[in-house]
Amino acid sequence: MLEIQDLSVEVGGREVLHDINISVMSGYTNVLFGPNGSGKSTLLMTIMGFSGYKVTKGRIIFNGEDITNKSVSERAQTGIGLMMQRPPNLVGVQLGNLVKIMSKGRVKAEDLAEDLNLTGFLTRDVNVGFSGGEIKRSELLQLAAQNPCFVMLDEPESGVDIVSIEKVGKKVHELIRGTSCAGKSGAVGKGALVITHTGQILDYVNADRGYVMCKGTVACTGNPRELLHEIRTKGYDECISCNIGKKTLVKVKEEGAN
Amino acid sequence: MAVDSEIKKKAELAKHKKAAYGQDIDLDKFGIGRKDIGETKDLRELKEEDQKTLLNVGVVPSDEGRSGSFVLMDNSVVHEKQLGTGVEVMSLQKALKVHDWLQEYNWKAVKADADKYTARTFIEEADGYFIHALPGQKVKLPVQTCLMLKSQDVAQTVHNIIIIEEGAELEVITGCSTSKHVDEALHLGISEFYLKKNAKLTFTMIHNWAENIGVRPRTVVEMDEGAVYINNYIALKPVKTIQAYPTANMNGPNGVCVFNTVAIAHPGSEMDLGSKVMMNAPGCKAEIVSRTITTGGKMIARGLMVGAAKDVKGHLECKGLILSNKGIQIAIPELDARVPEVEMTHEAAVGKIAQDQIEYLMSRGLTEEEAVGIIVKGFLDVGIRGLPPALKEEIDATLEKVDLARM
Numbered sequence: 001m002l003e004i005q006d007l008s009v010e011v012g013g014r015e016v017l018h019d020i021n022i023s024v025m026s027g028y029t030n031v032l033f034g035p036n037g038s039g040k041s042t043l044l045m046t047i048m049g050f051s052g053y054k055v056t057k058g059r060i061i062f063n064g065e066d067i068t069n070k071s072v073s074e075r076a077q078t079g080i081g082l083m084m085q086r087p088p089n090l091v092g093v094q095l096g097n098l099v100k101i102m103s104k105g106r107v108k109a110e111d112l113a114e115d116l117n118l119t120g121f122l123t124r125d126v127n128v129g130f131s132g133g134e135i136k137r138s139e140l141l142q143l144a145a146q147n148p149c150f151v152m153l154d155e156p157e158s159g160v161d162i163v164s165i166e167k168v169g170k171k172v173h174e175l176i177r178g179t180s181c182a183g184k185s186g187a188v189g190k191g192a193l194v195i196t197h198t199g200q201i202l203d204y205v206n207a208d209r210g211y212v213m214c215k216g217t218v219a220c221t222g223n224p225r226e227l228l229h230e231i232r233t234k235g236y237d238e239c240i241s242c243n244i245g246k247k248t249l250v251k252v253k254e255e256g257a258n
Numbered sequence: 259m260a261v262d263s264e265i266k267k268k269a270e271l272a273k274h275k276k277a278a279y280g281q282d283i284d285l286d287k288f289g290i291g292r293k294d295i296g297e298t299k300d301l302r303e304l305k306e307e308d309q310k311t312l313l314n315v316g317v318v319p320s321d322e323g324r325s326g327s328f329v330l331m332d333n334s335v336v337h338e339k340q341l342g343t344g345v346e347v348m349s350l351q352k353a354l355k356v357h358d359w360l361q362e363y364n365w366k367a368v369k370a371d372a373d374k375y376t377a378r379t380f381i382e383e384a385d386g387y388f389i390h391a392l393p394g395q396k397v398k399l400p401v402q403t404c405l406m407l408k409s410q411d412v413a414q415t416v417h418n419i420i421i422i423e424e425g426a427e428l429e430v431i432t433g434c435s436t437s438k439h440v441d442e443a444l445h446l447g448i449s450e451f452y453l454k455k456n457a458k459l460t461f462t463m464i465h466n467w468a469e470n471i472g473v474r475p476r477t478v479v480e481m482d483e484g485a486v487y488i489n490n491y492i493a494l495k496p497v498k499t500i501q502a503y504p505t506a507n508m509n510g511p512n513g514v515c516v517f518n519t520v521a522i523a524h525p526g527s528e529m530d531l532g533s534k535v536m537m538n539a540p541g542c543k544a545e546i547v548s549r550t551i552t553t554g555g556k557m558i559a560r561g562l563m564v565g566a567a568k569d570v571k572g573h574l575e576c577k578g579l580i581l582s583n584k585g586i587q588i589a590i591p592e593l594d595a596r597v598p599e600v601e602m603t604h605e606a607a608v609g610k611i612a613q614d615q616i617e618y619l620m621s622r623g624l625t626e627e628e629a630v631g632i633i634v635k636g637f638l639d640v641g642i643r644g645l646p647p648a649l650k651e652e653i654d655a656t657l658e659k660v661d662l663a664r665m
């Protein structure tokens with residue numbers, strides 16, 4: 001469904017991503033791990049097509065089509081959706097209105113808001129004065145209204161309180177697992193690429209494959225639960241070293257893919 | 259009408275006096291506005307296109323839901339109606355005949371010799387509306403007024419007085435517009451508002467002029483103790499040149515004054531819009547908020563707040579968007595504290611729409627044009643949040659039609 005080939009990306013005049021190769025098949029959910037600043041958000045922003053993320057090398061293929069030079073709108077319309085880590089404030093734009101406009105009135109914002117404990121937020125300006133967890137839930141609400149075929153989530157659980165995490169998890173699950181979606185889905189339905197820091201979201205989604213990013217490259221790939229276990233016990237140092245021993249990388253991949 | 263000969267002499271001398279701001283307009287090019295347009299008891303008897311013009315500026319032809327209604331076309335009073343109790347609505351020249359006491363408010367807040375525009379309006383003994391909220395009357399329904407340009411190459415001169423007596427409350431909606439067939443013309447409008455102790459006036463003005471119209475309003479608001487004045491100004495249509503700098507003099511303690519401005523400078527338009535608040539008594543509060551856009555014209559947003567008494571508080575905000583390479587945005591916020599115990603702040607920002615906001619909306623499947631439209635609407639919305647819903651809908655509809663395409 002999504003294929004990233006030898007992708008290098010420059011941000012603010014500096015190369016932040018180097019030679020990234022990642023693929024997500026339709027029907028699959030892949031997760032991205034990696035320490036702060038390793039380039040996870042940069043990768044998702046680049047896939048969405050935000051300006052300021054300059055592709056200097058490589059290609060992004062979505063459902064067989066090269067989208068590397070397509071506009072953000074075109075990518076969204078073809079079925080890619082993103083929950084941003086740090087979305088901008090939209091002063092004067094009420095969340096409920098936005099949902100109405102983007103879904104062309106097809107989606108009941110009230111119902112979605114209730115699902116996500118955001119009832120009072122529909123008349124508030126998008127992201128203005130929202131707490132970290134509120135931003136996540138508002139992003140999820142918008143994404144649910146958009147219902148993209150390829151779902152990208154940037155740390156969906158971070159900042160979400162323990163009361164809301166259940167609701168967020170459930171919504172994420174629905175979003176990734178549903179069958180119908182807007183845009184082009186793959187042969188076996190939707191696909192997803194999820195950044196997680198804590199791994200908490202893995203309790204709610206069936207992750208198929210994990211990648212660990214370090215210093216702008218993919219250091220390891222493998223079974224997401226095993227990778228998470230390793231990160232929890234050994235920290236990220238191990239992953240950086242696994243990049244050096246390419247052999248181990250392949251091994252992990254084989255075991256993980258089962 | 260008795261006119262102070264001293265003022266008359268001064269006005270004659272000010273006939274060519276240039277204004278402090280705005281491009282100078284040659285008044286000799288514009289004839290005297292017609293005074294012979296016939297009266298209409300029912301605005302629904304007007305031509306359909308005139309009725310539409312009224313509706314576009316928030317003026318209801320049926321007068322329904324209004325406690326008073328007044329329409330001036332060129333210099334002719336065509337409609338004056340008092341529908342509710344607690345408020346008087348009539349033409350100013352008639353009111354000056356009815357009420358002897360009114361003379362002491364006539365040309366007192368605005369000086370006749372302030373500039374050539376006030377001078378001409380004074381010399382022509384211009385008519386306009388007189389709106390008088392009686393003591394303690396909290397008038398529920400708004401009074402509506404419309405000042406319409408009907409003829410080519412004339413200067414409409416208008417003189418309005420609003421008096422809100424002690425403890426009274428009133429809302430006034432004023433629409434100014436140009437009849438379809440008028441190309442070039444001029445509007446000179448003098449407004450003198452007097453708010454007595456604990457009086458409240460919400461004054462909403464919608465300007466819908468046209469490409470070749472010049473506009474020079476002159477407004478001064480005199481406020482007594484505890485008075486509340488809320489001014490909403492909306493100008494979304496093209497105009498040739500408009501320069502206005504309404505001033506509120508807060509003369510009594512604990513008054514509240516708010517100026518909200520929402521305006522768009524289209525290609526060929528020059529808009530010089532300011533608001534001035536003089537906090538002359540302790541405990542006064544003021545807020546000036548302006549949200550302006552240029553789609554190719556020149557926009558100057560001024561704001562001046564003077565703190566001349568202790569414990570006054572004020573905030574001034576000028577925000578401007580540039581949606582075209584040819585547009586110019588100038589923000590000039592000024593704070594002037596004359597005693598130490600004041601708290602005044604200001605915030606000014608001009609620039610284009612942040613790209614990340616546009617792309618954020620695009621990532622939700624909207625086109626770039628849709629994204630820009632939503633952000634611009636939101637930007638302006640902040641300036642008119644307090645408006646009555648019906649009026650807001652009207653403005654939203656107008657905004658819908660404004661071409662916000664970026665260059």
Ligand SMILES: Nc1ncnc2c1ncn2[C@@H]1O[C@H](COP(=O)(O)OP(=O)(O)O)[C@@H](O)[C@H]1O
Nearest residue numbers: 011012016034035036037038039040041042043
């Ligand atoms: N707009 C930017 N300008 C300069 N550097 C940036 C910008 N955005 C991200 N970076 C840098 O790129 C690197 C990767 O950041 P990011 O993708 O946000 O990491 P992660 O999401 O993995 O924590 C970091 O070193 C970060 O400081």
Ligand SMILES: [Mg+2]
Nearest residue numbers: 040041042085
């Ligand atoms: Mg990140």
